[in-house]
Amino acid sequence: MENWGCVTYRTVCLLVDEKNTALKNKQYVAIVVAHELAHQWFGNLVTMEWWTELWLNEGFASWVEYLAVDKLFPEWKVWQSFVNDAHNPALGLDGLLTSHPIEVPVKHPSEIDEIFDAISYLKGAAVIRMLASHLGLETFRKGLVAYLQKFAYKNATTVDLWQMLEIGGKLPEGSVSSLMANWTAKMGYPVLSVEAKEGGFSLGQQHFVSSGDKGHDTLWQVPVVYELYDGKNRSAKKMLLKGASENMEEKGKYTCALFNQGSQAYYRVKYGPKLRGLLFEGIKAGVISDPVDRLAIQADLMAIVKAGVDESVTSKEYFDLIKAYKNETEFIVWESLLANIQSLSVLAKAAGFQEAFSKYMVELLQPIAEKLGWDSKEGEPATDQMLRAQVIPLIGIHGHPPTVKKALDAFTEFYDKKQYTEEFKGKSALPADFRSGVYRIAVKQNGEKAFEQLLMIYKTTTFQEEKVRILRSIGAGNDDKLIERTLAMSLDFKQVRKQDMMYPIFGTVGSEKGLRATWAFLKKNWSFILKEFKGTHMLVRLASVTSRFAMEEDQKDVEEFFKSNEHPGAERKVKQCLESIGTNARWLKRDRGAIAAAVGAA
Missing domain, CATH: 1.10.390.10 (Neutral Protease Domain 2)
Incomplete structure (x- = not known):
């Protein structure tokens, strides 16, 4: 403060x-x-x-x-x-x-x-x-x-x-x-529509709504910085779009055209088919040199796919784009890719495609995981260290056998040799960057044994970051009893500090089973939660877990619950969650077949 x-x-x-x-x-x-x-x-x-x-x-x-x-x-x-x-x-x-x-x-x-x-x-x-x-x-x-x-x-x-x-x-x-x-x-922001035309481009703007619904009629003054690639050189240009649309003259030849260079301005970009295809090829060929631009291309496409505002742009288009990133090595690009794939994971879980989705993730992550390896390299960029910390545990969470084995071996050594204690001064078998992910792998694979081991570390360590890592991890398994124990811990303020109670809650919602158990737990204990946290931001945080649902019946359930249960200070968040659930449900209904085909569940 x-x-x-x-x-x-x-x-x-x-x-x-x-x-x-x-x-x-x-x-x-x-x-x-x-x-x-x-x-x-x-x-x-x-x-x-x-x-x-x-x-x-x-x-x-x-x-x-x-x-x-x-x-x-x-x-x-x-x-x-x-x-x-x-x-x-x-x-x-x-x-x-x-x-x-x-x-x-x-x-x-x-x-x-x-x-x-x-x-x-x-x-x-x-x-x-x-x-x-x-x-x-x-x-x-x-x-x-x-x-x-x-x-x-x-x-x-x-x-x-x-x-x-x-x-x-x-x-x-x-x-x-x-x-x-x-x-x-004004609420919101524009989506900039860009189409290639003879002698230049046509630009248009309108309020972007992630649900695909009609927005308001606001026109923004939109700073547009764009780059043209001609195969050898790149040239940056800028303009200000004030009206609803404008035709831009561009006489030069280009092999690729990119708008909102560096994501400096606050809007999405929706490319027409020709420009989108050129960008896909540009990523494959390695000519889009700025990692922020590579990040933005797929992030904007995912937003368009999710909104369903263009019938020709479905989840299949996004899965196709992912293939263009097979040689990607930058942390921020992978971080965004994996966050967007998590949105698809929400749908896959709701549709019962979790096993197929995990196999897809292993195939996607294996090349970059093998390139990075488990051990850090002398002189490597800090961003490589962060990428390794994200990719290696994640491929293990999705069941990659060699990674699972190495993670469990490292966790066993870490625990048996008490490397989590202040007295230990040597090199840890489990680097701090890997711990959150490896803890989840251990609970998922070894169940109650790993759960108890992590509780022992939790009670022993005085390092608060370690405690938070454990609280976020112990509910990651598939055992109903362990999920229940994790959720019960969140409201046991002798074990968990009140301000930390959301960590075990957030740790259980990664699976469909955990999400449903968490929502049932919150409903059952809402009166107690309200008594303890009324007037704090905690209610907003807890309500946010419902945004992971993707079925119409869940939207109705959440709506009915909050109609009859007080949630002061979280009213706007509940409305936002209901909107997100509705968007997910329509997206799943629209693209279920495309997602199933892409992950091999069809």
């Missing part, structure tokens, strides 16, 4: 251990520390006038955190990670009809907790990044300095910020206020 003169942190957000902290967690700690310190300027030195402008605090802190960490740890490439950790999650939430504008009127205290979400934090940061890119970082910095100086020890509004940014430099196409008005005052 960013208290002036007394910044406070949870233990897991502040302390790292060189031997026992995973690299991803080190990054997380650096980001959180930078975020809270950024509030000394954005929030404390200059304070929002009212809760409507919460984003002036949280959006800026969420942007500055990356600015600071990139300066301190350039080897982490955190601006690339920003696309996965901030930009795309914001697009995901903001694609819902139950989203809200960055600036949202707050008329009652209960509404305040609801706006502490990805819109105020992550969309806020994403539109700041877009504006900084459009203005130029130096121009943006000058305006920001003027803003901080003029409103030091005072309150400010969004309009105040826009006016100060214009001090840094004027825009040729108009004011900052006119450029940014709809980005903060």
